[in-house]
Amino acid sequence: MVHNLFDRRDFISRAATAAASFASPGLIGSAATTLALAGTGARAQEPRRGGVMNIILQPEPATLVLALNITSQNQLVAPKMYSGLLTYGFDLKPLPNLATSWDISPDGLTYTFHLAKNAKWHDGEPFTADDVIFTTRDMLPEVHARARVNFSQVASVEAPDPHTVVFRLKTPYPGFIYAFETSSAPMMPKHIYAGSDYRNNPANARPIGTGPFRFKEWQRGSIIRMERNPDYFKPGLPYLDGVNFVVIPDGAQRLIALESGQVHLASSSDIEFNDVPRLRSLPQIQVETRGYEFLAPLTWLEMNNKRKPMDDKRFRQAVMYALDREFIRDKIFYGFARVPTGPINSVVTFYDGNVKRYALDRKKSEALLDEMGLKRGPDGIRVKLELNPVPISQTWMRLVQYVKQALRQVGIDVTIKNMDQASSVASMGNHDFDMCFVTNTAFGDPAVGVARSYITSNIRKGVPFTNTCQYSNPRVDELFDAAAKSNDRSERQRLYSEVQQILVEDVPVAWLLELEYAISINRQMHDVVTTGLGVNDSFDRVYMTA
Amino acid sequence: MTDTPILRIVGLSVALPTGADRHHAVHGLTLDLHPNRTLCVVGESGSGKSLTALAVMGLLPQPEVRAVAGAIQFEGQDLLALPERAMRRIRGRRIGMVFQSPMTGLNPVMRIGDQIAEQFRFNGRDLGVDPRRRAIELLASVGLPDPTKLLDTYPFRLSGGQRQRVMIAMALALEPAVLIADEPTTALDVTTQAQILKLLRELQERYRLAVMFITHDFGVVSEIADEIAVMRHGELVEHGAAGRVLGQPAHPYTKQLLAAVPSLEPPRRAPVVAPIVLQTQALAKTYRSRDRMFGRRREVIALRNVDLAIRRGEVLGLVGESGSGKTTLGRVIVRLLQADSGSITIDGAEVSQLPRRQYRPYRKRVQMIFQDPFSSLNPRRTVGQIVAEGLLAHGMPAPQAHARARELLRIVKLSEQAAERYPHEFSGGQRQRIGIARALALEPDILVADEPVSALDVSVQAEVLELFEEIRVRLRPAMLFITHDLRVAAQICDRVAIMRRGEIVEEGPTSAIFAAPRHAYTQELLAAVPGAAQLALGQAARPVSATVLEHEPK
């Protein structure tokens, strides 16, 4: 039979079936002892070496080179091989990674990072400041959209010694500290990529990073295998012998694989929301909702502010009043979400909750619409609009249909446009839509992830995930600009509070959900979600028990 | 000497399914088969003769058609009462059967040898005989060339005659005592028919077989019958020795049937003196077909340098066996087909090269009568519409056309009410009359009749021929009468042209040709006509009474 027909041949030969026996080659000595260990993975367990973790991956990323591909799938896989200078706690405070320590000059213009002395690339070459300079000045700006924006603030970067890097900014930019998360700025080996065509460099087939695990094998369409990096710069880590990413295209199959223990981790949209409650009830599964603080996904119903009647604030407010966001949270996303109050996700820095609240109030909504002169016609319809769908899963399509039905009750007749995800994104980018859905990520600081959706300078036709609703308010532009530049935290808080007041009044978009993606973890695995990056972190401290 | 009969049919009745035109296909039939004697069961279609044969073989199409009374005693058993397993041991081993259609009688996907040998393996194991060798003997015994090679060939490579010989060999494989032949030669050409009849005669004598021979053709009966049984509507109307029944028929129905058989003696006819209406010179036509599956080109030469001429009021018979090209010639003349070369002149004007538009006026002057009554009339249109079609096509206003149509129906002896009914409500003979009415509608100068009576029973045939005689006398068209039946040609044609493989081998006045055929093929044809030698069957066509056609031609 053709080899790749049974491409799952030597997949997890041991781990799932014989839970007791851990005869992995690296663990010859202590194999006997683990047999004696019984019982649950209670927190009191001492972290110990050994075991291979299987993680659900769907769909398979195009390439694993993090600099070239920052899709959500690759943000799950690549951080196990690559590292960034920093990582961030649940409270979004920066934590050391490749940079053991760092300090910021009082004027907020100079950032000095002290690098780990003993860090090596998987091919044995030492990791030095030159790599950092090459990555942040040459490679990333060309291939990594987000890094280009973040590092465009940098005036100069030098390496006074092989283990120190100093960034000088053109203007103070407090959000800059959040630019060093692994997927935002993955450190790339200069000795491999310098001067080459990054996209077609042969090394892309076997990624070389500084992370806790090394690339071992990739059988396309089924599994990616990584093995333990013995020379990882954090001593004694990682605990696991290896990590495998298993491609399981079908939702129901992912469920069965998780329940049967064949796979230990499922995250973001791997599991449909309606299945999570049942998973949480299973003894061998633990459901974690923390870990999305850095991304802080926020979903809203975007309205094209340049088109009638969406240009009128009252219409947008009427839409907010017409939507029962508790129903969306509980009946469509099964409680795995929070009702947002404004443009900034409640887990993000500078969030301010005391703003105008839009509870469900259909009478107020209809009053506003009447006030605008949009009377109900004989068939009860005030206005006909079009809504772009989000055909990526049944849960999202239920949300689309709920919005249509909710707006119908206040007389706004919405037709769901028949288009697939590709066309839906395209029409948003080209500002060719009435209403559509957007899920945006904050990346820790409003200046990095939030401002881009509301500032006039970021209205760019043809490019999705910019200020596509074309909201323009000079005061808001001013506030965001000042806040991005100011070094004083309390000053930034004041500015961001005022911006949130204005935006909540103007309601350029109808904020619907702060998503709390459920992370389902097999209880055999411990310390999986320990930082604000959640599953997108390095897993160097994850360990496995019986 | 009447030795004891080997098979006795006693009071057999076979019931037809409800809704059929009558209760019983066969009613109270009693007949005996004697070894080494051929009993001819003769009757028109629907007389129940075939069902009788099937009843003996136990092959009646259950459950619609069942034997409801009587018995078939054979070798001490009543075949009707036998269970299927026992009957299966009789079929083929004790009673063999040969059917009418040789072209479809053999399994197309099985070698000839296997089809014969399988009987030994499945129905005659105890005969202890080597099937392959036995098959070769059998094929040789029915006069087939190179039997060993024949074993491994498939049926589609053989001609109709050869296949019928194979069928006979198969029927005699297990040396049965009785052989039933249901119209075995009807589908064959007259020359092949003659050979098969001779073969059956020899086999019957050699194996002292009791043969039940079923046919509707009295010529065949006179050739082969020792005893004759005449059936009508399922009942036996006459039974006796061959000579007696043919010479002095007792039952009026037998008399009527015999009378309906056209005599081979052509009546004396004065040569027609009139201008030539239709003439063809050096007509040639070759069928080229590209086999889609393999792209091989196949060519069949249908007409080779054909010259003929027909005068006004004259009937030219075109006689030949199947594949002689006579139908192609007819179709070329009515311009259903285009000749490769040669010319056709009507009243002196060359028409074959005329483009469609110029040829249109001549369309009205040349009409055709077709062979198969069941496919020559459009089932979805009323008879009135069918007959009036031509008139309407040439611009006659509808009411006048339909009136003329009704008149024409009367001329062909059908009621005017027929105009509103559909073709499927009429018998074969009546449908042919409708076809003739349609052809006469445009009062053509030239009439081409392609085997107009071949598909009809002999009594119905006689009536239609009578109609043709009236048309000839009253409307005096130039008629090309295509047939393979020399008897019909003898009675109706002024002149006859014999065709063979695309050529006219001999032509001349009918009486001269029939009396002294010059070409060897003509002689062979005439000799092969069944019943030609034994007795002067039938009589000349009855003279035409003037009253039949009141309506004067235009």
Add this chain to the structure above:
Amino acid sequence: MNGALYIGQRLGKGVVVVLAIVIVNFLLIRMAPGDPAMVMAGESGAADEVYVAQLRKAFGLDRPIPEQLGIYVSNIARLDLGYSHRMQRPVLDMIVERLPATLLLTITAYLFSLVAGITLGAIAAARAGRLSDTLITVFSLIFYATPIFWVGLMGILLFTVTLGWLPAFGMASVTAGQGGLALGLDVARHLIMPALTLGLFHMAVYARLTRASMLEVFDLDYVRTAHAKGLPRGRVVRMHVLRNAVLPVLTFAGLQAGQLIGGAIVVETVFAWPGIGRLAFDALMQRDYATLLGAFVFTSAMGVVFNLLTDLAYLALNPQITLDR
């Protein structure tokens, strides 16, 4: 005109068909709104014109369509199905990688539907009017009317969710680490439901066709001759009736091969079978033109090959069309 020439001719015709399909689809897809560059840009979080333009250039989407078609067709000739920028891999590798799965599924389903269909049809015809005939007729009527994906779903509901007998997804269970026989058995267990689901509909079609064809052949003269030879009923039905009746069914099956393969797209989606059908569907949703077209070329080519093979079977059974006439 020997057999090889005939096969050559049919293959030639097949290639023309496949080429026509490719050209038609290439043009169709280019007329679709939205393009991969936009989707890629969108999914990568933040994007700007430079990045989108870069992607568009990388895909070669900026060149005029006829030029793109010219390049594409010349590549096809060299069996280079182009490069999927979406998956960053040559399309040919992705398809060849999934070809065995689809072949395993479609061939099993095709053979099953043919053999089972003809057998059931023959039984129904041989016992016309009796219970087994009515049962088979009703059975095939129902499956002839049932959407393939629904059969699959109900199968999963019954055999996996409720009874738990059969695995419902993928080609091998995730734990099938062992090689050789154990893996073979495991794949077999996974194959049962998808192959049945894909095959049942066509089996019903062939059963109805065989039954009708046999009933017609029963009335033909050579069958009556066979009976007159006193052959046992079984022999008559098997050697005389079935052998002739199966010919039109084979022709129909050859032509229908393409439809069966088309059905694979649905079955592979329902059962998560890692074949070309699923690849084509995902490519369709993500506007990955190169992969979609590659999948199309292969499914059409498979259709042509299945058609040819069935024709050869027809030739073997039907002596009237002999190659060496």
Add this chain to the structure above:
Amino acid sequence: MMAIMHRLFRHKGAAFGVGVIALVVILAAIASILYPDGPWEMVGGIFEPPFQRAHPLGTDGLGRDVLTSIVYGTRVSLLVAFVSTVVAVTVGVLVGAVSGYFGGRLDDLVMRVTELFQTIPSFVFAVVLIAIFTPNIGSIVAAISVVSWPPVARLVRGEFLAIRHREYVEAAVVLGVSTLRIIFVEILPNVVSPVVVLASLMVANAILLEAGISFLGLGDQNLMSWGYMIGEGRSTIRDAWWLSFFPGVAVVATVLALNLVGDGLNDALNPRLARRGRA
């Protein structure tokens, strides 16, 4: 005509078929009267099981009533099926007639095209067409028509070739009847019965195609269709089996009914087959 109807109803399967189709058509007609709020209205709790008073067939993930959805689903299925069949039959008959009657180069071309369509997996081709021209009721009907006309063309061509050489057509030629009249008066009426039988089977096939298309998520988002419901129920098959089960039953019943009517028509229109009482 009456005789045909009589024979059709004697065929018990066909009678059942006509009954079911009538029911489906009536439901489609009075859907908006039975359930004025339409299928998208959230009327109950989510995932309510079937067979209880309020919602006999249960509710789906948004609390929409399954029975209402099935009743509204009849509209899409019937509309798509009948319109696409009418289009396909019209195109097929025209193409088949012309190529069957005139033969030659045109006939070769038509045969090549129909063979091309036969080889292409028609479902996949339809899916691509719809995805390209954005999935909506119009593109679905167009796509199904495009993939269904070839079989009609092949059938009509075959019939024309056979009938064209029948003697009653040759007689019309000899009579000087015009070609057009021959085609429409002599040949076409005799082609009607096989085409009618095929048409009923095509309607059935179109419903299956539409269901498949909607199942894959390519259906018209604003129209409730059975295929969409089955697809929608797929991800929650473990806890809400009824979401996929009942719409599937609706598809099977309708398509089965159409097939039975097709068989019934086949026997009614050419009686010689009926004699053997083929079920």
